[in-house]
Amino acid sequence: MQFQIEKLVYGGDGIARLPADAKGRGKAVFVPFTLPNECVEARVVKSRPGFVRATLERVVVASPERVEPACEYFGRCGGCHYQHIDYAAQVRFKRDVLRETLRRTAKLELEHEIRVHGSEPWGYRNRTRMRMQHEPKFGLGYHRYNSQELFTVQHCPISSPLINRGIASLWSMGREGRVPKMLYGVQFFANHDDTALLVEIYVHPSSSAKDCEGFASKLRTLVPAIGGVVAFVNPPVEDEPRQRDLALVERPGAYDKFGSNRLMYDVAGHRYCVSGGSFFQTNRFLIDELVHIVTRDCAGRTALDLYAGVGLFTLALAKSFEKVIAVEASPHSFSDLRVNIPSNVSPIRATAEKFLAEHSFKSGVDLVVVDPPRVGLGERTAQALGRIPVSRVTYVSCDPATLSRDLRVLLECGFRVEQMHLIDLFPQTYHMEAVLQLVR
Numbered sequence: 001m002q003f004q005i006e007k008l009v010y011g012g013d014g015i016a017r018l019p020a021d022a023k024g025r026g027k028a029v030f031v032p033f034t035l036p037n038e039c040v041e042a043r044v045v046k047s048r049p050g051f052v053r054a055t056l057e058r059v060v061v062a063s064p065e066r067v068e069p070a071c072e073y074f075g076r077c078g079g080c081h082y083q084h085i086d087y088a089a090q091v092r093f094k095r096d097v098l099r100e101t102l103r104r105t106a107k108l109e110l111e112h113e114i115r116v117h118g119s120e121p122w123g124y125r126n127r128t129r130m131r132m133q134h135e136p137k138f139g140l141g142y143h144r145y146n147s148q149e150l151f152t153v154q155h156c157p158i159s160s161p162l163i164n165r166g167i168a169s170l171w172s173m174g175r176e177g178r179v180p181k182m183l184y185g186v187q188f189f190a191n192h193d194d195t196a197l198l199v200e201i202y203v204h205p206s207s208s209a210k211d212c213e214g215f216a217s218k219l220r221t222l223v224p225a226i227g228g229v230v231a232f233v234n235p236p237v238e239d240e241p242r243q244r245d246l247a248l249v250e251r252p253g254a255y256d257k258f259g260s261n262r263l264m265y266d267v268a269g270h271r272y273c274v275s276g277g278s279f280f281q282t283n284r285f286l287i288d289e290l291v292h293i294v295t296r297d298c299a300g301r302t303a304l305d306l307y308a309g310v311g312l313f314t315l316a317l318a319k320s321f322e323k324v325i326a327v328e329a330s331p332h333s334f335s336d337l338r339v340n341i342p343s344n345v346s347p348i349r350a351t352a353e354k355f356l357a358e359h360s361f362k363s364g365v366d367l368v369v370v371d372p373p374r375v376g377l378g379e380r381t382a383q384a385l386g387r388i389p390v391s392r393v394t395y396v397s398c399d400p401a402t403l404s405r406d407l408r409v410l411l412e413c414g415f416r417v418e419q420m421h422l423i424d425l426f427p428q429t430y431h432m433e434a435v436l437q438l439v440r
Helices: 087-105 161-175 209-222 241-247 287-295 314-318 331-340 352-358 379-387 400-412
Strands: 002-004 014-017 028-031 039-047 051-061 115-117 127-133 139-143 150-152 183-190 197-203 226-233 254-259 262-267 270-275 300-306 321-328 345-349 367-370 392-397 416-423 433-439
Touching: 002 014, 014 039, 028 039, 087 115, 087 400, 087 416, 127 161, 139 161, 161 183, 161 197, 161 209, 197 209, 197 262, 209 226, 209 254, 262 287, 270 314, 270 331, 287 314, 287 392, 287 416, 287 433, 300 314, 300 352, 314 321, 314 331, 321 331, 331 345, 352 379, 379 400, 392 400, 400 433
Parallel strands: 028 051, 115 416, 197 226, 300 321, 300 367, 321 345, 367 392
Antiparallel strands: 002 039, 014 028, 039 051, 127 139, 127 183, 139 150, 183 197, 226 254, 262 270, 392 433, 416 433
């Protein structure tokens, strides 16, 4: 069928409409790898009561913002969604999606423009997680687009050059049969200047991580920049690193290290110890700017940093506040947090929901910073945050849908949006990072 694409929606698809039926407006049709105002031919593959999904067959009339994808795997690999779009247009579309999501879900009409912060569009990832298979032959890659099936890739243009060296070396070992079959996944984490790597490997629970020592030694020989390999024995958790980090709160699992289990990462004049299993932001070109946006023009007696991780924002806040309370649930991130912080920071290991339920802060705090995972704060945590006597909250979000849900609660608690930023930490994908500065 032929469709006219109206706009892009969160998730990466373009949206069109079926012809109107007797009830009025036609069903929404979601077509991936399209742009607004394009005329396309697409094949319907799934129909639901409220919408239809289709696959792109041919672009009949292309948008002037359509470009040739830079990666040979694009369209088959599930890692990227926007490589067919000129980068300047990518961030503009993301801004529009963010604004519309806030309008539709949070019922928020922004009084100010969203400030957009672009990135280098390629080689930006400092952290890349990949799946692995051993039968019928070795393979390394991501999920196939719209599938749980492995799609093998031998390079990744959105990952840093050093990470691509690690990928190439692992492929070389795999072809030689030198990758243990107990491994089901790997993660490469590069430091700020792409000169050092920390590698995490994931081992099936029926195996012993100690049996990976020979593999780790060979990989470090092939890539001398690898300071250490950390082997985790955990069931597969197929999700973003931050979600996996939180999943380890209740069952941290056994691990062994070969070499160092930590990497030193420099951001905005601060040095961070980041160990295997800890969360850290992924765009090596924009982390400094992210920290600056979240913490600038802030000062006072007490700041509360929820979901503090290894202390990315905590260290900057500690320079302008007399006291900072940093709350983190993950055992790995919390261990690093304690190493990284100065003496005026009080680290507390707890979930944000539990911490807020147990503390009333009757004397008030000057600023609260929240940086939750994709699932957002949730209603109870957002309501508890709204009860704190605080006039400023900075919300760092990686999902506009959960942000909008939480924002409805915070707006009902008397907050208003003073400023909003879109920081494009994830070029070539539909993912986005937003920073909202709320006041009341």
